[in-house]
Amino acid sequence: MIQELYQVGILAESEFCEDLDFMAVPDIQEECPAAKSEQELREYFKNLSIKRKITHAVIHCAATQPTASVSSILNYWKNTLKWQNPGYHILIGTSGFTVLSDFNNVTNGAIGYNACGVHFSYIGGIDSSGKPKDTRTELQKHLLKVCLEEIRRLIPNIKVIGHNEVAAKACPSFKVKEAYPEFWTGK
Ligand SMILES: [Zn+2]
Secondary structure: OOOHHHOOOOOOOOOOOOOOOOOOOOOOOOOOOOEEEEEHHHHHHHOOOOOOOOOOEEEEEOEEEEEOOOHHHHHHHHHHOOOOOOOEEEEEEEOEEEOOOOOOOOOOOOOOOOOOOOEEOOOOOOOOOOOOOOEEEEEEEHHHHHHHHHHHHOOOOOOEEHHHOOOOOOOOOOHHHHHHOOOOOOO
16 A cells, blocks of 8 residues: 555655644544554564665654544645655554555655654644644553664664754654653764
8 A cells, every 4th residue: 555655765865854743634534554563563673674774763753633544644745745755664553553664765754864764653742732742652652662672673873863853843742862761862
């Protein structure tokens, strides 16, 4: 499905960047496709063969209500923002994760940190009035941690930051330094 939606290709730097924070994403009531478990997440990392130089892992929120569906987020990127590539590599919903892009492809996560970065995001990050809020569930907190554990295992020197450390944004609506002190490095 992802391959149908996006042209997959390695870009030197993304042409489009995430510069519209907290836009409303249509809240289509649809089941999150391919939400997978922690075990599958660890297996995904174990089977990875990373062929580009990745120096940074950047944590994001999708800047949506926690109930937003994966397909509504994909639709918004593709049809409203006209992005060619997804915003993140892995998106963590309230019931599991979805791989949006191969790690060897560049995504539209953060200006200046796309060519060198891998981007992890959770669905949510705003409250019912549209203000930034850490809406992570325990599962989302845990699966983000698993992403950081696994990427650190694969790339021991990788730097770990939140999007809000490299842009004037609330994203991911919490401080990575405080939430994941064992992984956070700063930029
Ligand atoms: Zn972000």
